[in-house]
Amino acid sequence: MGRGWSAIVAAATRRLDAAGVASPRVDAELLAAHVAGVERGRLIVAEPPGPEQIDEYESVVARRERREPLQHILGIVAFRRVELAVGPGVFVPRPETELVVEALLAAVSDVPDPVIVDLCSGTGAIALSIATERPDATVFAVERDPGAWHWMTRNLAGSSVRAVDADAVDPTTLSEWDGRCAAVISNPPYVPSSVAVSTEVEIDPAIAVFGGDDGLSVIRPLVDRIFALLAPGGVTAIEHDDTHEVVVPDLLRAKGFTQVRPHRDLAGKPRFTMAVKPT
Ligand SMILES: C[S@@+](CC[C@H](N)C(=O)[O-])C[C@H]1O[C@@H](n2cnc3c(N)ncnc32)[C@H](O)[C@@H]1O
Structure with a gap:
């Protein structure tokens, strides 16, 4: 690291560490x-920082010290092959979801x-990734929270993803596609x-994170909606x-899905379950 940056990054690392930031060195360097x-x-x-950059660095380190999410400060998060704008009001996409x-x-x-539906889309990270990696797919992104909707429509602008402002568990949501979808994916609040x-x-946002007392208040009705949307042989992946x-x-299984398989993430934690609608 350039001499000028080295010392102030080291000092910022110590401050972030003291503030309880989980990865202080990485965050100090990214900022x-x-x-x-x-x-x-x-x-x-890099060139040594000038006075304006030193002031700006002080300001962003102070925000991170107050535990504002790193991605909100950077304004952007990478997810698979795409970048999403993020900020207050929307759930920050997590690397674990890339595996799903x-x-x-x-x-x-x-x-x-394939017709593929992403229920509970947040920034639109999942839907945009799928549309990018499968350009032949028709992709829907369903989100009901106005705060998330603002970010999602911004991220999906210019893409082929069709944004749907609706409750993912409402039986009428996308019901015109019932029985016609090759896949339904969801990272719901859980x-x-x-x-x-x-x-x-x-x-x-709490609506993005919490799923009631047992964490299943959205997933339970979501299983019904997913089953209805899928064509026979269609597949689902639900993060939980x-x-x-x-x-x-x-x-x-109780709903009638077959080939039900739980999956773990790279840390070995149970992370999502896949299943197939019988033919
Ligand atoms: C855990 S976040 C996931 C966002 C995104 N799929 C991702 O992986 O980054 C869950 C999202 O579901 C939305 N949500 C919660 N309940 C919903 C519902 N009943 N219908 C539609 N969206 C819902 C929340 O607003 C939030 O954006």
Whole structure:
């Protein structure tokens, strides 16, 4: 790292560490790269910061010190091959969800021109990724929260994704597509309301995070909506809490799904379940 940046990044790292930030060094470097206008790996050869950059860095470090999510400060988050604008009012897409998309894409790899629905879309990260990686797909993104809708429509502008302002669990939502979808994917709110979450997660909208007392208040009716939307042989992937590894598969089997398989994330935690509507 350039001499000028090295010392102030080290000082910022100590401040973020003291504030309880989980990855203080990475965050301090990413914020410096943001201010310097270079990629993180290029900080080492970046010009030393001038007075304005030092002031700006102080300001963004102070925001992170107050535990404002890093992605809100940067204004952007990378998700698979796309970038999404993020900020207050919308759930920040998480890397774990990239795996759910990957598994769903693999499951429909031999389906030509698939219709794919993303229920509970937030920024539109899942829907936009699918449309980017499967340009032959017709993709719908369903979101009901006005705060998220603002970000989602901004992110989907110019893409082929069709944004739907609706309740994902309402039986009339996209009902004209009932029985015609190759796949339905969802990362719904699923954290049980009694669970204490980190300061950063507290900043995500509650409607995006919490799923009632047991975390299943959205997933339960969602299973019915997904079953109705899918064509025979259609596949679903539902992200869920790590405590839901048994109950979500049970809900899917009770509905009549077959090939019900829970999946773990790279950290080994139960993360999502896939299932197929019988033919
Ligand atoms: C956990 S966030 C996931 C967002 C996005 N799919 C992602 O993975 O980054 C859940 C999203 O579902 C939305 N949501 C919650 N209940 C909903 C419902 N009944 N219908 C539609 N959207 C809903 C929330 O507003 C939030 O944007």
